[in-house]
Amino acid sequence: MFGIQRNLLALAIATALTACGGDDGSNGINGTNGANGADGADGQDLVAAPSLIRLATLPIGSEVTGLYKTDNGELFFNVQHPSDTLAAPENLAAVGVVEGMDLDRLDKRLADVAVPADGSAEANTTQLAIGSYKVLGRAGDTYQGALPFGLGSIVNGANTQALKQSQDPDFNAFVAANADGSEGYLFTSWEDRPGAVSRMHVSRDSEGEWSVSDVMNVDFSAVMGTLINCFGTLSPWNTPLVAEENYEAENAENWNNPAYTSGYPSYTDVQLLQDYLGGTFPNPYRYGYIVEITQPTAAAPVPVKHFTLGRMAHENAVVMPDQKTVYLTDDGTDKGFYKFVATNPGDLSSGTLYAAKVTQDATSDTARAGMNLSWIELGTATNAQLETWIASYDNIDETDYVDGATSYITQAEIDDWAANGTGDDRYAFLETLRAAEAKGATVEFRKMEGININYHGAASGTLPVMYVAMSEVRSGMTDNEGDIQLTENRCGVVYRMGLDANYNTTRMEPVVVGGPYDSTAATNRCSTDGISNPDNLLVLDDGRVLIGEDTSNHENNMIWVYNPAGE
Incomplete structure (x- = not known):
């Protein structure tokens, strides 16, 4: 059997087979056999049900991250935090590329890679339905001294001390350095506290094999460091857009609380940021943004934090072909969904931020319920304005903490701004989730992850669609209260x-x-015939979608190819 030809009943999505008629079959989707043709009786063709193909499985304990397709159909992805129990080197996180596969010409009838058996050798490494996984670097690799502290090491702003070794590579972006895309720079986010971004100079030879010639870390000291660098996208003007997933963006009141040990980030993480800064206590309103890496091919790339896109647990931002409209997801529990419209194309430093208001269909069936979206305007600002507002909170530290109070923006300030227009729009950008809720937007989403388009298809109108992963539907989405009430x-x-x-x-x-x-x-609590906790997404040129998992409900995380048109 070719692939896993599951209709959406098997995926818990009801889809009927419909018939497309044509004069003696000439207009059927595959109905070229004339009357009574093999593809449909009397020239009719049955539209295939959407399908899934299991493209890859990863080692035990690891998460799929960094899905990125080049213009040549090559796939980069990472093996994040594999199990410590695996034998070396599989116990170390990996940044890699698939050799011997062209995503743009992927056979729609490709056979699935098998689900590894418990305890098998296949369960301990990366398996692919086609091609082979080439590791370009593992956590700790020094590349003959080019990275003295090792790949994924979180180094202080002065570049003199390693603060920790990360096992969490996330977003990848490839910036081509020549016309045929055989050489370029691979940027990889490291999802830690503090965060980091490495840049590999990579090239592909005439046999299709990739190699690394140089490696460096992007210097974030000018923007006071980064925090939990998660997924991202490459902008239409070829700059990586790195997402700071500040899970506790709405919890600034505990930022300077020395007793706050359970958070993400915790006070320990804040202290590590302080070490990164050489002793300066960090300002919470400097973390939780989209960071654009400008001049990406220069000897020293220049990061820019876009405060204008809001402060939240950013999963990623995707820029539309108008180079002005940006959609943003906020990871975690009881979170919002956002849109930004820039003042000028290709410039994210000024614009207006919106939050979505949901009206759910009249069913609680998660497999059927769609949601209508309207957009509530939160505020308009520039990076320069926001920098001034942010700086006003710079000189606060642990000595200012008072139990039961906050050293930062209060809920009363936000509520007064939302109800009465009091004050400036800083609240929309520095306390985005709380501001959205105060304005009446929906803040019930649970684990909204990667969001993506096919840029060329969206620009031409041939694929005017966008996909978003909801890792699970729980909590505020299923509590029978508010705007979203699903199963x-x-x-x-x-x-x-x-x-x-x-x-x-x-x-x-x-x-x-x-x-x-x-x-x-005991394992595989979610069926291995379908997705579990989707995270990274890629939309291919022909409309198919790559889905990467971040799950403990599959023993081995998987990469899937979803074909909405069937085979």
């Missing part, structure tokens, strides 16, 4: 959104639904 799905959902001619979206609908879920299973 729980611990295995997650991928939603699709249409884009109009101005790149606005007003509706999201479920298209791939994970499960069923078996809480009693």
Whole structure:
């Protein structure tokens, strides 16, 4: 059997087979056999149900991160935090590329890679349905001294001391350095506290083999460091857009609390940021933004934090072909969904931020319920304005902490601004989630992860769609309160959104639904015939979608190819 030809009943999505008629079959999708042709009786052709192919499985304990496709159809991805119990070197995080596979010409009838058996050798390494995984670097690699502290090491701003060794490579972006894309720079985020971004100078030879010639770390000292660098995208003007996933962006009141040990970030993480800064206590309002790495091919790339895109647990931002409209996801529990519209194309330093308000369909069935979206304006600002507002909180540290109070923006300030227009728009950008809630936006999403488009398809109008991963549907999405009231799905959902001619979206609908879920299973609590906790997404040129998992509900995380048109 070629692939896993699952209709969306098997995915918990009901889709009927429909018939396309044509004069003696000439207009059928595959109905070229004339009357009574093999593809459909009397010239009719049955539209294939959407399908999934399992493209890869990763080592035990690891997460799929950094899905990135080049213009030549090559796939980069990472093996994040594999199990410490694995034999070396598989116990170390890896940044790598698939050799011997062209995503743009991937056979729609490709056979699935098998689910590894428990305890097998295959369960301990990366398996692919086609091609082979080439490791370009593992955590700790020094590249003959080019990285003296090692790949993924979090180094202080002065570049004199390693603060920790990360096992968490996340976002990848390849910036080509020549016309045929055989040479360029691979940027990789390291999702830690503090964060980091490495840059590899990589090239592909005539046999299709990739190698690394040089490695460096991007210097973030000019922007006071970074925090939890998660997924991202490459902008239409070829600059990496790194997402700071500040999980506790709305919890600034505990930032300078020495007793706050359980957070993400915790006070210990804040102290490490202080070490990064050479002793200066960090300002919470400097962390939780989209960081654009400008001049990416220069000897010293220049990072710019775009305060204008809001402060939150950014998973990633995707820029539309108008080079002005940006959609942003906020990872975690009871979070929002955001849109930014820049003042000028190609310049994210000024613009207006919006938050989504949801109206759910009249069903709680997660596999069927779509959501209409309207957009509430939060505020307009520039990076320069916001820098001035942020700086006013610079000289606060642990000595200012008072139990039961906050040293930073209060809820009363936010509520007064939302209700009465009191004060400036700093609240929309520095306390984005709390401001969105105060303005009446929906803040019930649970684990909204990667969001992406196919840039060329969206620009031409041939693929006017955007996809977003909801790692799981729980908590505020299933509590029978508020705007979203769905049935729980611990295995997650991928939603699709249409884009109009101005790149606005007003509706999201479920298209791939994970499960069923078996809480009693020792491993693989989510069915291995479908997705579990989707995270990274890529939209291919032909409309297919790559889905990477971040799950403990599959023993081995997987990469899937979803084909909305079937085979």
